[in-house]
Amino acid sequence: xxxxxxxxxxxxxxxxxxxxxxxxxxxxxxxxxxxxxxxxxxxxxxxxxxxxxxxxxxxxxxxxxxxxxxxxxxxxxxxxxxxxxxxxxxxxxx
Amino acid sequence: xxxxxxxxxxxxxxxxxxxxxxxxxxxxxxxxxxxxxxxxxxxxxxxxxxxxxxxxxxxxxxxxxxxxxxxxxxxxxxxxxxxxxxxxxxxxxxxxxxxxxxxxxxxxxxxxxxxxxxxxxxxxxxxxxxxxxxxxxxxxxxxxxxxxxxxxxxxxxxxxxxxxxxxxxxxxxxxxxxxxxxxxxxxxxxxxxxxxxxxxxxxxxxxxxxxxxxxxxxxxxxxxxxxxxxxxxxxxxxxxxxxxxxxxxxxxxxxxxxxxxxxxxxxxxxxxxxxxxxxxxxxxxxxxxxxxxxxxxxxxxxxxxxxxx
Numbered sequence: 001x002x003x004x005x006x007x008x009x010x011x012x013x014x015x016x017x018x019x020x021x022x023x024x025x026x027x028x029x030x031x032x033x034x035x036x037x038x039x040x041x042x043x044x045x046x047x048x049x050x051x052x053x054x055x056x057x058x059x060x061x062x063x064x065x066x067x068x069x070x071x072x073x074x075x076x077x078x079x080x081x082x083x084x085x086x087x088x089x090x091x092x093x094x
Numbered sequence: 095x096x097x098x099x100x101x102x103x104x105x106x107x108x109x110x111x112x113x114x115x116x117x118x119x120x121x122x123x124x125x126x127x128x129x130x131x132x133x134x135x136x137x138x139x140x141x142x143x144x145x146x147x148x149x150x151x152x153x154x155x156x157x158x159x160x161x162x163x164x165x166x167x168x169x170x171x172x173x174x175x176x177x178x179x180x181x182x183x184x185x186x187x188x189x190x191x192x193x194x195x196x197x198x199x200x201x202x203x204x205x206x207x208x209x210x211x212x213x214x215x216x217x218x219x220x221x222x223x224x225x226x227x228x229x230x231x232x233x234x235x236x237x238x239x240x241x242x243x244x245x246x247x248x249x250x251x252x253x254x255x256x257x258x259x260x261x262x263x264x265x266x267x268x269x270x271x272x273x274x275x276x277x278x279x280x281x282x283x284x285x286x287x288x289x290x291x292x293x294x295x296x297x298x299x300x301x302x303x304x305x306x307x308x309x310x311x312x313x314x315x316x317x318x319x320x321x322x323x324x325x326x327x328x329x330x331x332x333x334x335x336x337x338x339x340x341x342x343x344x345x346x347x348x349x350x351x352x353x354x355x356x357x358x359x360x361x362x363x364x365x366x367x368x369x370x371x372x373x374x375x376x377x378x379x380x381x382x383x384x385x386x387x388x389x390x391x392x393x394x395x396x397x398x399x400x401x402x403x
Contacts, residue, residue: 041293048296049251052128068132072336073297 007087015083018061019054026054036080051076058086065091096220097268098401099232102156103366104149105258105356106141112254119248129254133330134350138256138357140241146179147186149238153259153362154194160234160263164195167263169222169233173215173361174205175255175389176246179239187236196234207278208389209327210397212237212361216264217276217399223266233264237361249358249390253329256357260365271401274382275313278397279306285393295394300336302396303388307341310398316382321400323376324348325367327387328358349376363387377403 016036023031027044040046046054052068059066067089075085112135116126129135141148150172154160160167172179172187180186191201204215212235219233238259241247248254279302284295311318318341326334331350338345349367351374352359359366364385371377386398 041297045289045293047251047293049125049128052132053124056124056127056131071132071332072339073300 007084011087012080012083015058015086016079018058019079019083022054022057022061026050026057034079036078036083038079040076040078040082046076048073048076051082054082055086065093067091095267096216096223096273097265098216098271098273099263099265099268100157100159101260101262101271101365101368102153103258103260103362103369104152104156104238105139105256105359105366106144106149106152108140108142109137109355110140111137115247115254119244129330133253133332134354135254135330135357136354138241138254139258139359141257144257145186146184146238146240147189149240149257149259150186150190150236150261151193153236153238153261154190154234157261157263160194163232163263165198166230166232167196167199167234168226168228168231169219170196170199170201171215171219171233171235172201172203173212173235173237174203175209175211175239175360175391177205180242190236199234206392207280207395207397208391209329209358209361209363210278210387210389210395212260212364213276213385213387213397213399214278214395215361216262216273217278219264220266220273223264226266229266231266235262235264236260237365239360249329252333253358256328256359258356258359258362258366260359260362262365271403274316274400274402275310276397276399277306277309277313278395279309281394281396283393284390295390299388300333300340302394303333303386303398304337304340306388306396307337307384307386307398310384310386310400314382314400316400318343320382321384322347322378322381322403323371323383325364325371325383325385326350327363328353328356328367329388330358347376349374361387379403
């Protein structure tokens with residue numbers, strides 16, 4: 001399991017919750033029981049495009065800006081790995 | 095050893111921002127935002143009143159090495175992303191050959207590698223010329239298409255096609271841009287509409303393209319460190335960033351300049367980017383470089399070619 005020492009646990013939890021909350025919106029269907037360990041592609045059948053929409057929806061929902069520069073395939077592994085990426089790539093407010 | 099005697103391209107001046115295309119393709123504002131923010135696509139070239147012949151003619155007009163050598167052109171190849179590029183019975187490539195006086199040439203299209211067919215066409219041209227064993231023989235390799243159907247307008251979730259064309263004069267030998275190697279990985283398992291295979295294609299895309307680059311580089315007896323620059327296909331920037339991560343290759347040395355301003359110019363991308371690389375002074379004499387592309391249509395192809403400037 002990857003270490004998440006650098007991410008603020010409260011922030012990560014908030015991100016996980018918000019991602020789970022946004023899943024039905026971006027997948028356009030009901031999604032129940034998603035957790036940090038839910039795999040986005042395997043379990044939810046999310047495409048990379050839908051994953052990106054999720055990141056941008058997250059920006060709007062939380063009124064933050066996320067750097068997508070280094071966003072890679074591995075970051076879309078699970079809800080938790082995506083939350084880790086976002087937590088580590090929030091851009092300071094302009 | 096096959097060599098490129100001359101390379102030219104043509105991009106029509108008309109630019110359409112991708113936001114203006116959203117309605118045509120039924121895209122939500124969020125989907126367009128993903129294209130702009132993440133894929134780094136911005137606008138595409140369009141020539142609404144022009145034909146495919148106009149695009150090809152524009153590219154060939156830049157081939158300074160062609161006038162006076164028309165009688166030496168044995169083959170004219172049109173590299174195509176799509177099997178059908180004009181409505182029947184139009185044949186703009188033959189029409190262009192008539193205009194140019196290329197009456198001795200065998201004229202045909204090269205496809206089935208989708209957007210990687212441009213590299214295939216250069217390879218085929220080189221093989222045909224080598225088999226002829228005529229040191230004076232030449233082949234004209236054309237690429238470029240009209241975005242004239244919805245399918246030829248965008249690659250869902252991946253890219254928008256831009257109109258434009260390239261032309262290159264291939265010789266059986268020469269010292270200008272010599273072809274050191276070519277590798278194409280054909281993946282027939284993706285000849286399906288099954289959604290799980292579409293996801294699998296996305297999953298393997300960057301690794302398979304990186305593997306094609308490595309295969310071509312190894313076939314040329316080189317290592318990736320020796321490659322001065324990569325001339326990519328313009329599918330989008332992020333796919334190439336992923337390829338760079340896999341290869342351990344600096345993304346600054348992949349010529350992605352035209353992604354945001356021209357779009358994915360079908361099979362012409364590599365040569366459009368060749369012009370940009372020359373303008374930026376990125377092609378240095380004696381230094382090897384790579385042209386690479388991935389094509390998806392009926393099946394998938396990942397291709398790369400190593401050349402020496």
